[in-house]
């Protein structure tokens with residue numbers, strides 16, 4: 001599974017983010033706002049990456065750079 005291709009489209013005060021050509025429901029009032037939101041959308045849509053837990057070394061699906069503990073160790077932390 002790969003992350004969808006994201007684009008920004010619009011003009012004037014109506015901009016939207018397209019994921020694989022389909023516009024997401026949120027509209028932005030400026031290109032810079034859509035660009036800022038794009039980063040968050042990218043992170044949200046990215047498929048989880050298998051990482052090794054820093055604590056017990058068990059591989060687990062990590063949701064992002066800050067997610068380095070498996071659910072079991074996270075619970076005990």
Ligand SMILES: [Zn+2]
Pocket residue numbers: 053054055056057058069070071072073074
């Ligand atoms: Zn762990």
